[in-house]
Amino acid sequence: xxxxxxxxxxxxxxxxxxxxxxxxxxxxxxxxxxxxxxxxxxxxxxxxxxxxxxxxxxxxxxxxxxxxxxxxxxxxxxxxxxxxxxxxxxxxxxxxxxxxxxxxxxxxxxxxxxxxxxxxxxxxxxxxxxxxxxxxxxxxxxxxxxxxxxxxxxxxxxxxxxxxxxxxxxxxxxxxxxxxxxxxxxxxxxxxxxxxxxxxxxxxxxxxxxxxxxxxxxxxxxxxxxxxxxxxxxxxxxxxxxxxxxxxxxxxxxxxxxxxxxxxxxxxxxxxxxxxxxxxxxxxxxxxxxxxxxxxxxxxxxxxxxxxxxxxxxxxxxxxxxxxxxxxxxxxxxxxxxxxxxxxxxxxxxxxxxxxxxxxxxxxxxxxxxxxxxxxxxxxxxxxxxxxxxxxxxxxxxxxxxxxxxxxxxxxxxxxxxxxxxxxxxxxxxxxxxxxxxxxxxxxxxxxxxxxxxxxxxxxxxxxxxxxxxxxxxxxxxxxxxxxxxxxxxxxxxxxxxx
Numbered sequence: 001x002x003x004x005x006x007x008x009x010x011x012x013x014x015x016x017x018x019x020x021x022x023x024x025x026x027x028x029x030x031x032x033x034x035x036x037x038x039x040x041x042x043x044x045x046x047x048x049x050x051x052x053x054x055x056x057x058x059x060x061x062x063x064x065x066x067x068x069x070x071x072x073x074x075x076x077x078x079x080x081x082x083x084x085x086x087x088x089x090x091x092x093x094x095x096x097x098x099x100x101x102x103x104x105x106x107x108x109x110x111x112x113x114x115x116x117x118x119x120x121x122x123x124x125x126x127x128x129x130x131x132x133x134x135x136x137x138x139x140x141x142x143x144x145x146x147x148x149x150x151x152x153x154x155x156x157x158x159x160x161x162x163x164x165x166x167x168x169x170x171x172x173x174x175x176x177x178x179x180x181x182x183x184x185x186x187x188x189x190x191x192x193x194x195x196x197x198x199x200x201x202x203x204x205x206x207x208x209x210x211x212x213x214x215x216x217x218x219x220x221x222x223x224x225x226x227x228x229x230x231x232x233x234x235x236x237x238x239x240x241x242x243x244x245x246x247x248x249x250x251x252x253x254x255x256x257x258x259x260x261x262x263x264x265x266x267x268x269x270x271x272x273x274x275x276x277x278x279x280x281x282x283x284x285x286x287x288x289x290x291x292x293x294x295x296x297x298x299x300x301x302x303x304x305x306x307x308x309x310x311x312x313x314x315x316x317x318x319x320x321x322x323x324x325x326x327x328x329x330x331x332x333x334x335x336x337x338x339x340x341x342x343x344x345x346x347x348x349x350x351x352x353x354x355x356x357x358x359x360x361x362x363x364x365x366x367x368x369x370x371x372x373x374x375x376x377x378x379x380x381x382x383x384x385x386x387x388x389x390x391x392x393x394x395x396x397x398x399x400x401x402x403x404x405x406x407x408x409x410x411x412x413x414x415x416x417x418x419x420x421x422x423x424x425x426x427x428x429x430x431x432x433x434x435x436x437x438x439x440x441x442x443x444x445x446x447x448x449x450x451x452x453x454x455x456x457x458x459x460x461x462x463x464x465x466x467x468x469x470x471x472x473x474x475x476x477x478x479x480x481x482x483x484x485x486x487x488x489x490x491x492x493x494x495x496x497x498x499x
Contacts, residue, residue, distance in 0.1 A: 034135040036077050039085070044244040045071040052091030052213060055240040057204070059216040059231045062244035062275040065260075067251075068217040070133070072190050073116035075215060076101065077133040079187055080168060082161035091213055096164035097187030098210075100203065102171045102180075104193050106149040109170055113192040114153050117168070118143065122151030134158060140165065173199050186210030194218040197226035220277040221268075224433060224450055228277050233451050246273040270432075282436040282445055284406055287413050289428060294419035299323045299332060304468030305358030307351070308393075308461025309386075310453050311365045311377055316340040317347045318453035320427070321356045322461040324468050331412060331462060333420040336427045336454050344370075344377065348384035357471045360386050361393045361464035363456070364400065389467055393460040402447060405459040412462075427454045 041049060048060045048071055062068040078084055079093045101117070103109030119131030123143040130136020143156035158166040166187065171179065173195050180202035189203040189212065204214055220228050231241040246257055261273050267283075270276040304324045311317055321335035337351055366378030366388070373380065382388045394400045412418035420427060430452055436445035 034137070035131070036074065036081070036083060036133055036135050037085075039074050039133075041071060041074070042067060042244075042248065042250060044242055044248050046087075048242045049075060049088070049090040051240045051242065053089060055238055056207075057214040057216075057231075057236070057239040059218075059241040060244060061216075061218065061220055061228070061231065061241050063246040063249070064219050064272045066244050066246055066249035066275075068219075068244065069112055069116050069192055072192065072215045072217045073113065073133040076117065076168070076188075076190050077135075077138075080158045080160070080166040081135070081138045083135070083138075093187060095162060096160040096166045097212075098167045098169070098183075098185050099187040100169050100171055100180075100183075100185055100189045100206070102173060102189065102191050102195060102199070102203065104173050104195075106146060106152050106172050106174075108193065109172055110146075110149065110152040113190065114170060116192075118153060118156075123153050123156075146170070177202055180206070184210045185212040188213035188215060190215040190217070192217055194220065194222060194225065194227055197230075200227050200230075219271060219275060221271050222277075223282075223435060223437060224277050224448060229450065232277070243275045245275055277433060284434045284436060284447060285410055285413060285431060289432075291416075292413050292418055292420055293422045294332060296334065296421045296423070299334075300325060300327070302326055302470070303332075304465075305471050306461045306465060306468040307356045307358050307360045308457035308459070308464075309351075309360050309362045309381070309388075310457040310460065311363065312453060313341060315451075316453045317342070318457045319347075319351050319356060319360075320454055320457045320461060321358070322458065322465070322468070323357075324465055328417075330417045330419060331465070333418075333424065333427060333458060335421075336424045338426050338453055344380040345384050348381055348386050352385060358387075358469050359464075359467055360388045361460040361467070362388060363460055364392045366392055389464060393463045395463055396466060400463065402459075405463055406447065409459060409462060424454075427458075430455050 044062075045060075045067060048058060051058050052075070060068045060071060075090070076099055078088070079091070079097060080099060082094070082096075084092060101109070101113045103112050115132065117132045117134050118139070119128045121128035123129070123145045129142075130139055138159045140157040140159055143153040146152035146154040153170055155167065155169045158168060160166050177198045180199055183206055185203075185206045187210075188207060191200065191203065191214070194216075195203070200216075206212070207214060216227075216231075222228070224232075230236075231239060246252060246260065252260070261269060264272050302325070304326060306322050306324070307319055308322060309317075309319045316338045317340065319335075319337040320333055323332040323334050324330075325332070335354060335356055337347075337354060337356070339347065339350065360381070362378055362381075366376060366381075368377055369375065370377055370380055378388050378392075392400070395404065409418060420431075434452055434455055435448055437448050
């Protein structure tokens, strides 16, 4: 019974302070046992939830300690209980459902996803069970303990608003692929931390028949893995990802944020604070964007031009326009084009339509024969009006090694002789993800040939820069007039440089 006004007035200051402290503790406990009702997501967390209305597979690829596990823990709790907040715009489940929640190991799952869902402590911990995202009133009895791992939970039942009962089962990646088989999941699977692709595929398969969803929350410390590649680069109408950086977590002050960033090793910063795939010390071009970025201005009239072209089908076909200032020895990347699963005629039309200047340098792939026409790929582009150089791209000595080309590009970047237009987002994306990874028995670092199409086109253009041509627009025929004749020109000829 609440105290009357007269009773309150009769209390001493100490008694009054004691009563207020007790009330504050009761309120804090009440709130701790229903964190779900108080959840107000940050903008990026809200976007992650909202995408669920249209996408079955979702990943929140984020910096460390910005709330990625909290957001997925809240979403699982919302679906399992049916307690949808008024602001909810994401996926909805109108019945009790089954959920799998996974982590790398039993210990990692206990300390991560389990702690978020149930609170600190184990399956029978008095006072702490129910202080996670699942309201205490919805947890039916004591959760089933995992054998052999202290304080770890294996399974629990959750009260749904319909009167039914949802099931949450905690699993680990190190259990192996077989332990992720043979069930149908109508709620979904939450992978807390990045799983191996085999485990991810099994989890996805379990949701196919029941229409379940996939939630994935992790910091990309393992570089461009198969799972990362799936979300960042593969086309998928039913798949989406959200990137969340440390700047997008309001619970950090600017001062604390700066301290956190400064505490990491340089090769860790992008992954741990920006949620970008961790390339470690294997980045091919370890230069800050600001060191080679260029705000486009009109280049001098003596500039020589060339277009680099990289062929593709499943992976994109790409083209870049390079301008070479012969007086300063600076190469400027001025235009970029990238698209996939189109025939040469469409690529050629797009490249010409964007006004790419100069002759076209192309790789050895252009000597291969098209399966449909039987003609060489380079010939197909030439027939579409592309001014293809007569031979594939090589250095003046006839070599065409990848490492040699990358080394020359890196030297130019380091010495200020390689500049890239700041608006070429696709080019910068490839640049920031270009890395080496250990391969083979000896684990020798090799350049990972994934999503490097514009960079490859840039390298081909640079290798053939001796054939670059001064641009002389003449009416509507500017494109064809900007390229040289090919009658007797060969790879060793440098006369076009001064034409």
